[in-house]
Amino acid sequence: MVKGFVLGLALVAGLASGVAAQTVPTEMAKLGGQKITLYVYPFLTENELTTLRLVQHNKQALAVFVPGTEGFAALAIAPNEGFLRDGSPVPSAVALSGLPDATSAAVAVLKGCDAARKGGEPCVIVLEIGPGK
Numbered sequence: 001m002v003k004g005f006v007l008g009l010a011l012v013a014g015l016a017s018g019v020a021a022q023t024v025p026t027e028m029a030k031l032g033g034q035k036i037t038l039y040v041y042p043f044l045t046e047n048e049l050t051t052l053r054l055v056q057h058n059k060q061a062l063a064v065f066v067p068g069t070e071g072f073a074a075l076a077i078a079p080n081e082g083f084l085r086d087g088s089p090v091p092s093a094v095a096l097s098g099l100p101d102a103t104s105a106a107v108a109v110l111k112g113c114d115a116a117r118k119g120g121e122p123c124v125i126v127l128e129i130g131p132g133k
Contacts, residue, residue, distance in 0.1 A: 035132035048083040066095040073097035075127035076109035080120030092116040
């Protein structure tokens with residue numbers, strides 16, 4: 001089921017952003033009963049990667065950026081806007097949780113992020129969170 005979660009979100013994220021042929025490196029971690037996948041896009045700054053890795057490995061940090069991680073959750077950002085500016089998440093970065101499945105999480109965060117971005121490339125998912133079974 002977790003493998004399907006990762007593959008399903010990767011497919012939705014890739015199709016939505018037009019990068020279906022692009023392979024993005026991933027880093028996976030387990031935190032409590034959850035599996036968290038980080039997509040390491042080349043546009044992410046070192047500061048953004050450091051913050052996302054902290055979120056991936058620390059329950060308090062995860063709760064700040066992705067509150068209420070019951071069920072499936074995801075975090076999407078616009079490539080041209082990034083994740084952090086001046087020490088805070090950009091307005092177009094969208095995290096949602098409590099969704100019933102991976103596809104619902106992917107569709108919801110991409111829709112919210114794309115609605116908030118200021119032009120440029122479509123949003124992509126940088127964090128996926130689901131049951132760590």
